[in-house]
Each structure stands twice: as structure tokens, then as C-alpha cells.
Amino acid sequence: MRPRWQQLRFRREHRWTRLHMSVYLDADLGTESRVRFERHTAQCPECRGVLEELRQMLALLRSAPSPAAVADTHAITSAVLLRLHEPAGR
Numbered sequence: 001m002r003p004r005w006q007q008l009r010f011r012r013e014h015r016w017t018r019l020h021m022s023v024y025l026d027a028d029l030g031t032e033s034r035v036r037f038e039r040h041t042a043q044c045p046e047c048r049g050v051l052e053e054l055r056q057m058l059a060l061l062r063s064a065p066s067p068a069a070v071a072d073t074h075a076i077t078s079a080v081l082l083r084l085h086e087p088a089g090r
Helices: 004-019 022-027 031-043 043-065 070-085
Strands: none
Touching: 004 022, 004 031, 004 043, 022 043, 031 043
16 A cells, blocks of 8 residues: 555645646647646546546547538527517427
8 A cells, every 4th residue: 555645645636637638639838748647647546537538529520521511600690589589388
């Protein structure tokens, strides 16, 4: 079992890492912070798992089709406006 001070440090690093996952994935962490982040994720299977899930989600979002053309936006807007002006209870 780890000494109490190591447990406390690990929990502090765990919280810090969770707060900085998006910044890390955006490659916006400075060198020292990146090293700190990578050191923790190398030791923490939970954070590695969350990081991998975020990477997979970003890959899916990047592979998603582009939003519909402007013409579709106008059709949606028109449909919403028509529904807003319908009598209540329909």
C-alpha cells in the first residue's frame, strides 16, 4: 500500500488531469503540464480510459457528415414557424 502522501498526491493529480483532458487533446498544454498529464495517465487506467473514449468521440465527430445546406436550414425554420403559429392543443 502506498503511503498517505502518495495517495493524496495521486488524487490531486487525478482531479487536475480530468480538468485538463480537453486542453490536452487540443494540444494546448504547455510542456510541463503535458508531461504532468502524460505521467498521470501512464499510471492511471481510469484516466487513460476516459482519454481514449474522448479520442474515439472526437474521431466520430470528425467523421460525421457536414451540416445540411442553407436551403435545408430555411425549410426547418419555416416548419418551426408554422408549428409555432398552430392553435394550441394540436
